[in-house]
């Protein structure tokens with residue numbers, strides 16, 4: 001993993017040559033009515049006597065053929081002037097004016113644009129030939145709320161070869177719904193509520209701010225003009241080039257911004273707030289700012305230190321300069337996650353801010369990764385944009401892959417690239433083998449609901465994982481060369497995946513890393529156009545020297561289907577181990593159900609396929625080879641690469657879960673973990689034990705299982721100790737966090753007592769922030785609240801109320817869900833979902849999820865849902881509907897009685913919870929029941945035979 005830094009320094013010289021010729025942002029001279037230099041007054045004569053049509057959200061989305069959801073293809077936007085004045089401290093209206101220059105691709109007699117929740121003033125609509133040409137009379141307007149289409153019918157046809165300009169005034173609304181151009185609020189140091197306006201446009205929110213051609217391929221340049229009160233600042237994608245007072249409105253000014261590069265509407269961003277900034281410049285002279293409210297700006301220091309480094313890393317790595325004339329990164333309340341708006345990235349406070357006083361290593365890594373993700377988007381998504389949402393992985397799969405390269409460059413000691421295997425690859429493996437969650441990476445995305453559903457783990461995590469696979473198939477240098485060519489070819493334009501594959505193929509052929517009779521399209525289509533992934537079964541001959549290698553789709557739940565893939569085969573052997581050779585040694589074609597490998601050692605030597613688990617597939621072996629592998633692990637695990645140890649742990653357990661291996665062997669073989677000292681294999685193993693743990697939690701045999709897990713974990717816990725140490729490597733720190741989380745979670749006395757004592761000390765010295773090390777907070781808070789009573793819970797609540805740091809607030813909310821008092825938990829759930837509580841709407845969902853994770857809590861949450869289902873469904877965002885909450889709480893149901901409760905719930909709540917959802921939930925429960933039927937007795941028998949049913953390891 002360290003070859004990375006070398007790669008970068010080697011290319012610096014080359015890069016500096018390129019950046020000299022950086023893309024200049026060209027100002028375009030457009031003959032508009034109302035020049036951007038002198039913005040028009042948007043206040044309308046009041047009271048408005050205009051006839052207008054209220055545009056509102058479509059209620060029900062009918063099914064429609066794909067093309068009906070797209071704008072007509074006759075017109076293409078070239079340039080916009082967008083002038084907006086949000087009345088943040090007024091009636092929340094957004095006064096707006098827009099002018100759009102359009103090219104005519106086919107003759108047409110209407111202009112059709114996207115609008116949602118906007119009121120147009122129809123008498124202001126004007127259409128005329130560009131360059132001061134003749135006006136075209138408007139006949140009528142109409143609106144189709146299903147498709148968000150606003151149509152302006154014209155008296156004559158617009159002609160090909162002539163550009164036209166449409167202009168109009170309109171009024172929008174700063175809702176508080178987190179979408180479009182909306183309002184957010186926070187409480188300042190004086191206890192006053194302060195409002196701000198900001199945007200979240202992806203995927204279809206720009207049309208809520210101004211009329212536009214709101215599709216990712218309809219790129220244009222934009223001149224933005226924002227009206228703001230003089231006490232506030234306004235930001236957009238480019239720097240301010242002019243500020244003028246608003247005539248007739250004392251205390252108000254217009255900020256005009258430099259013309260953007262060619263870009264899609266969903267990447268625009270506007271912020272009007274009283275935020276403050278801290279700034280720097282990159283070594284290539286790019287202004288780089290971070291923004292936050294006054295109370296928080298100091299905690300933006302880490303983002304300010306590392307953001308410019310990440311940006312410069314990608315410029316060098318991809319050999320393409322960043323295209324905008326500045327970069328700002330801003331954190332806000334009432335914002336979920338992070339958004340890669342070109343030149344103005346917006347984050348939630350917990351995503352961007354890092355407070356070394358209260359936050360630990362995992363918070364820092366989280367900030368680093370999300371920053372690297374959004375900055376990687378400036379190339380993948382912004383410079384080259386997916387042609388349509390169906391190909392979203394070209395944006396998200398790449399940002400999710402590249403974030404690890406960016407983070408690794410900035411923080412080489414973290415070994416963070418390993419996390420992709422655990423966080424993305426292993427995570428999505430589980431979903432991608434279940435009928436309910438698995439689907440192709442590329443899929444139909446026409447309706448708004450379908451477009452929303454593209455933003456899921458298959459797009460992000462499977463996308464990242466297959467990019468990692470491509471990186472190793474071609475080798476890193478060739479892969480990046482292909483990417484550079486692809487990005488350069490389609491810059492300021494759009495792409496389908498075939499465009500990417502063509503450039504990767506060319507690079508592979510040129511460098512000789514891809515055989516000239518193969519193409520990346522041929523290979524990768526099998527991974528992106530079909531769902532799932534293969535299980536590769538390696539069955540060695542009696543003498544061991546050859547093996548049949550076969551492929552079949554891996555299903556957790558015993559389905560049987562016939563998909564095949566192009567599978568890159570790598571392997572290494574005990575007699576000649578080499579874990580660096582990650583290039584394919586041979587291919588299994590999609591027509592090969594089985595191939596033979598005949599260069600293997602004798603039957604007393606192990607073989608391992610899929611070196612460093614770079615391929616997106618699982619491997620099963622014959623019993624003898626599995627035994628050899630685990631004998632090796634039990635004697636000297638270090639003989640096998642840590643990522644292959646993670647692979648072995650994950651594959652063995654999940655193949656058993658699918659019924660192809662036995663759980664008595666899982667129990668037996670995993671005892672090797674007593675010898676395991678590396679992070680990745682531990683995480684892989686524990687993630688799998690997590691499922692077993694949730695299944696067994698409510699059974700009579702749970703104590704025996706706990707004893708078993710503690711027996712494996714205690715050596716790790718004893719090696720790291722309870723106390724956090726700052727002078728050890730990041731890997732050691734993470735091991736420590738895992739060790740105490742599991743040891744305390746399983747009730748290990750030493751861990752529990754220490755946690756309770758620390759928390760007590762904190763309660764006695766509530767203002768001392770140093771008592772509990774940030775890396776230990778999650779475990780210590782949770783353990784002390786679980787062990788404690790109302791006093792411990794109330795103390796956490798008071799800390800939650802007074803804490804300023806979003807991450808600390810989040811931790812406390814999570815920890816308060818650890819209580820084992822069902823009355824406390826019921827009260828907590830009621831607070832979370834009541835309108836008047838101090839828990840943000842978005843966090844209620846997290847509180848609910850956390851409560852269900854604890855044994856007592858799951859029942860409390862289920863009762864709560866049964867009693868309050870109706871009122872809850874009104875208070876949560878549609879995307880976090882009742883259906884999701886039911887899924888979360890019933891995820892661990894595994895008895896027939898529990899299954900029967902779903903049916904009853906569905907009948908009572910049929911209005912909010914359809915029978916289709918009930919069937920989905922029931923299918924998960926049935927799989928859990930099946931798992932219990934097959935494995936419970938086997939596991940308990942093994943545990944009893946090995947003395948765990950009576951042992952007390954505490």
Ligand SMILES: *[C@@H]1O[C@H](CO)[C@@H](O)[C@H](O)[C@H]1NC(C)=O
Pocket residue numbers: 043044046048087090091093
């Ligand atoms: C909001 O206030 C502005 C400025 O006073 C006014 O022009 C506009 O008509 C108002 N909008 C609504 C919907 O009341």
Ligand SMILES: *[C@@H]1O[C@H](CO)[C@@H](O)[C@H](O)[C@H]1NC(C)=O
Pocket residue numbers: 072074107108109110111112151
């Ligand atoms: C607008 O014109 C296009 C052809 O350019 C046509 O397909 C579409 O149906 C028209 N829309 C309306 C609402 O008339």
Ligand SMILES: *[C@@H]1O[C@H](CO)[C@@H](O)[C@H](O)[C@H]1NC(C)=O
Pocket residue numbers: 278279297298299301304
């Ligand atoms: C702004 O950044 C500089 C240097 O990075 C730092 O020394 C200073 O403390 C920062 N100011 C604030 C208010 O955070």
Ligand SMILES: *[C@@H]1O[C@H](CO)[C@@H](O)[C@H](O)[C@H]1NC(C)=O
Pocket residue numbers: 539540541542622
């Ligand atoms: C493995 O190969 C042996 C013959 O070498 C065969 O008898 C056995 O059925 C095979 N096992 C599997 C799972 O294919």
Ligand SMILES: [Zn+2]
Pocket residue numbers: 340373377395396399
């Ligand atoms: Zn992203």
